[in-house]
Amino acid sequence: MEPELVTTHDHGGPVRASRHTQLILGIVMAILVAATAVGAVLLWPHDVPAKQPWLDPGATLVTGSVVEVVPNDGQTGHLVVQLDDGSRVEVPGDPSAPLSEVHLGQRVQAMTLPGQPGAYFIDYERTAPMLALLAVFVAVVIAVARWKGVAALVGLAAALTIVWTFTLPALSIARNPLGVALVTASLVMFVVVYLAHGISVKTTTALIGTFLGIAVVAGLAWWAIPATSLTPLQDEVMGQLPSQFPGIDARGILLCGMVLAGVGVLNDVTITQASAVWELREAAPTASRRTIFGSAMRIGRDHIASTVYTIAFAYVGTALALLLLSSRLNFTILQLLTFNTVAQEVIATLVASIALVAAIPLTTALAAWLAAPMPPEPAPARAIID
Structure with missing residues (x-):
């Protein structure tokens, strides 16, 4: 009987993007990096006033x-x-x-x-109990996520450093709040995403999806704050800002806060969706983009269902004392939600939720397009050996 030699194509291992795809992503990221660098240079706070003592003189x-x-x-x-x-x-x-x-x-x-x-x-x-909690947090993250956990913690420290050394000083000297918010979000995302997840097509896809979501947050917040006549100076803390920072734009601070609040949740869902698409592509290398998109969106819908109420209850938890006090007064829930202090948080939650929901199909579609199907395997070749 004549033996057969069969040629096969191995689909094992990670799916790799084409050079054309990598080139497109490289160009897009180069533009975003350049824009972020220019924004940081223009908005960098060089003339921040000296800090004031917080204790009484001589105390x-x-x-x-x-x-x-x-x-x-x-x-x-x-x-x-x-x-x-x-x-x-x-x-x-x-x-x-x-x-x-x-x-x-x-x-x-x-x-x-x-x-x-x-x-x-x-x-x-x-100090002591807080350091103990921090130590437990670090230990748990590293124990479960290992080196990725270490990278995530380094990224978190870098992100907080950016906020402390750039964002707050820039806002304190009345730099453009929207510009500060966008530059901060961009710097933080570059550092956190690439440190925690590494540099890859999948990670870059998630990062672009996050930028799209941030653009949605910024646009909605820019429209919603004046449209709903929010007056942040009614807030006790916000009301102290003009006396400490002459010329500061209170509505701009509110806008900046809404943008930065959306960064974390957006990155969570975009990373999840990008990972889902690339894992599905690896499992089904020849499936169509439409099939991969549909499968990933089923995952995304579950993520939407869980994350939306997570955001809402995060606010309920932080504002429970205010809500409890409000429940003693004789007005309806609708009246409560439209009062300025509560409305600020409600609008911030709605803005972040809209951007989150929009970012999922945007990121999924982008990832499905970039993770192109591989050509079907050729028919097995037969060789006859005499």
């Missing part, structure tokens, strides 16, 4: 441990605090920190004034 911030609680001293009660230098001071009770909740050994921060006995309560000292 000193001290820390120590509570060694005695005196609830009834004829006035508000007081704490006896042993400072880190070994001395003891009396700290009057503060309504924001009821003495009934203070325990011996609790760490506190206080302010001392020259020529005055005792000290004034500032806040609890939370």
Whole structure:
């Protein structure tokens, strides 16, 4: 019997994009990098005023441990605090920190004034427990995600550094808030995405999808804030900005905040969708783009269903005290939602949710187009051996 030699085409391993696709993505990313660099140079805060002291003139911030609680001293009660230098001071009770909740050994921060006995309560000292939580967070991330977790943590640190050294100083000297928001989002995305997920066609596809979503957030927020007559200066914290930063645009700060709030959730869904498309393409190398898109969108719809209410309840959790107070007053839920303080958060949630939903099909379609099907395998070749 004559043996057969059959030629096969192995589809194992990661699906690779064509050189043409890589060239297109390279050009797009080069344009985005150049635009980000130009924006950063133009908006970089070179003339930031010196920071102001937050304590009274001559005051000193001290820390120590509570060694005695005196609830009834004829006035508000007081704490006896042993400072880190070994001395003891009396700290009057503060309504924001009821003495009934203070325990011996609790760490506190206080302010001392020259020529005055005792000290004034500032806040609890939370460094140790916060560092413990941070250590657990880092350990869990690294244990589960391994080197990708390490890269993600480095990216997070870099992103927070960008916000602290560029975003906040730029806003403080009245740089264009929308420009600052877009440059910040772009810098953060370049660093975080490529550090956490590596440089690849899949990652670049997700990044472009994120940029499209950010554009949607910026456009919607730019329209919605004046259209709904939001007045951010009614907020207690926002109302202090004009006195500290002359010429600052409060609505612009609100706009910047909405854009940056959308960055995290957008990156989450775009990475998921891009990964889904490339995994589906690897599993079905010859499937049509339409088939891959349809399969990935079924994943995307599940992601939409879960993420939308995640965003909503994230706000409910942070604003629970405000909502609880509002529930005691005699007005409808619709009236509550249209009040300025609540409306700001509702509009921010809606803007982010619209952009999130829009980013999923946009990213999926882009990824499905870039992950082109491979040509079908040729018919097996037969060779006859005499």
